[in-house]
Amino acid sequence: MRFLIMLFFCSPFLAQNMETSLEHICKENQLMGLAVYTFSSTTEKVYAVGYRNEAQKLPITPETKFRIASISKAFTALGLMKLYDKKMFQLDDAISDYLNFKVENPNFPGVPITFRMLLSHTSSIQDGAGYDAFLASTYNETPSPSVSSVITPTGKSFTSDMFMNYKPGTYFTYCNFNYGLIGTLIEKISKQRFDIYMKNEILNPLGITATFNLQDIEDIQTIGTIYRFDEKGWLPNKDDFKGIKPSPSDLNNYKVGNNAVFFAPQGGLRASALDIGKFIKYLKNEGKTAKILSKKTIQLMKKNQWTFTGNNGDHYNGFFKQYGLGLHQTNLNTSDLIYDPDFFGNFIGHAGDAYGLISDAYFSEKQNFGFVVITNGCLIPFEKGKNSSFYKFEEEIFKLVCEDFIKKTSKVK
Template sequence: MKRLLNYLIIGVLIISCNQQKSKTPKNNEKTLTAKDFLTARLDSIQKNGKLIGFGVAMVNENGVLYENGFGFSNNKTKEKYTKNTVQHIASVSKTLIGISLMKAKELGKLELDNPINDYLPFKVINPNYPNETISIRHLATHTSGINDSDQYMNKAWYLTPNQDLSNVRTDYPAQQLNPNDSKVPMEDYLKEYLVKNGTYYDVNNYIDFSPGERYNYSNIGATLCALIIEKATGMPFDVFTQEHILQPLGMTSSGWSLEDIDISKHSRLYRNDYSLLPFYSAITYPDGMLISSSSDMAKYLTELVKGYAGKGTLLTKESYQELFREQLDEENFDGRDDTNPYNGDYSPGLFIGHSAKGYVGHSGGDAGVGTWMYFDKNTKMGRYIVINTDMGNDNRAKELEYYAIWDLMDEYFEKLKAEKEN
């Protein structure tokens, strides 16, 4: 799903910015502060466009520079989307696996280059390379050879219980939303997916490259890493992240399930045609189901920027250096996109990536969700966007708006710089 956001070109960025400028109110723009200017322009994008609701946050290593919400969290009731509105953030969630992995290493519970089978209650073997060892680092850099087949896309997601389904669309083309009674424990699902003769085992669950040889983005591999953290630390992954990430950063509106958050603040999610999607979760929840607000994610992104600058609080300086260190070489890829400034697949660290243009972070996409979280490693300034509306491959207008939001945040950084100089 993440790749739905990664293959857009620079031309789209330029076109989008020009299109949105033509829609922006011009009255008194010269007298607006940088913050008011950004708010007015973002509000104009929402009102004139096709995104039902979205949140944004901007930070540097000293803290939050801007956070806000626009449009509606509920299109029927017209409840406002605010900086405190929560929704799941898709694959940006994987960055918490990376932080957790390094924290577990600091606690002496695991080593990155140890075989994964040292920690698992079942054996994971790529049938194409049965004598090759898969390490934890291979999982964290998406080079394990574990693949997301149809058995993942069709089985991983399920509807949450006790909800009215009379006015929602439960069908979704890219990921199947299954009945609640189809869910199984994460460990059981992974075993049945990865072990030969398992219920969800398929020859396509592994690629024909040896461990460490080829980059192949894998949600299943990420979830398996979360399970290894559980086994190594003796704590459920959601509890471990709550203790070592969410609580220390004061992310009080965040959690991994509807039971962990204030559901009254949860945005509804919408398909490409604006029909309502149901609430859903995933058996493989660590790979994309963190529920959070723009305000909480601003705290998290600030910590990542601090960590990159050697001033983080969650991990040691050395652990952050390893987290962000570019781990792969050109030979690990079957071609790379060096034109997209925000393509974290270009050069991975540990569940976080570097683009070819100097940005570090992660993006995400699920049914009714799009997210971007990146910071500029030179300026130490970061941006986060979360939307509650499918962009969809058949509606480039939404893509244009998404990129226009991102570009306006760039303008805001420049205006802040000018205001400071004046």
């Protein structure tokens, strides 16, 4: 399954060991493929194993872009926080003040829902039954419906379970629609279409070619297909373009600030492992690699906003124990362990899971180290991890890349 590897400042012997180990993990866990990125103070590496397209036998390469699922939320959060940095809103402002309709939990009238709550998933909004109908309308109706249609009681897609029976700001529940609202607020405040704003203000300054708009991809063959497996074999589940770029959507009637869910700010960014690596490296170095946010605002993003105390949130089988402003904080408890908290401290970043793709992007608070892991499918159901809420293959890769960093760090010392 060996295809291509891109390395910077690392020995061929070490690279061979790492690549061989990743091939073994890929084969043992019956994955379609892997893209793995790591960085330290002296090295930056990308490893690629397996296929980006099984039918065409196209290998994953360092340039392969995937629809990276919820890691997209961290990018979207950065986009919103740039507007915060420009003092265009305050975190504890009511979002209703920036929209043309009121967003309010019917169970708690008069309690504002704020930017901080959306970013930290404490808004009391959840992906209720109406959310799927709203998504279908978003992609099948022209023009797309307003986000108000699913979040206000008079909206055609609204269902009462779009809100939880918890006071806004008091309970964590992971919610995709929070970030659909954030994307729409970015449009409202910036007066720019979400994908264009993100490209010009976030992605281009980071020096990456990731995009929320498929039409920005010059070579459609660089997109990795996402797979599931059934009795008929490998089943393409997302982005199986067969070398043909889809026709562009008709955006003539697109209304800025109406419904940015169209561009999937919650999970639709297409990016390579290297693209994501530059993003987490930017956050780790607190803005030294690109001029986007102030150091103070990056530190605010990384600051914890919610901590699980036993009954103040849905922790998803122990996966979510702390959350910042668009950033997951982990490696603090047995259930969310990545590797050796005494050495690495807290890991900050985000994970993703959609259509058969699993993705991770985290950096250590204590060490100058971070990593990205992406797989585009598994022959069998993903096996639960032995030591945490991560999957088994994730635990194996985390151990591999973390021990590699520790080994090299000890040699330097």
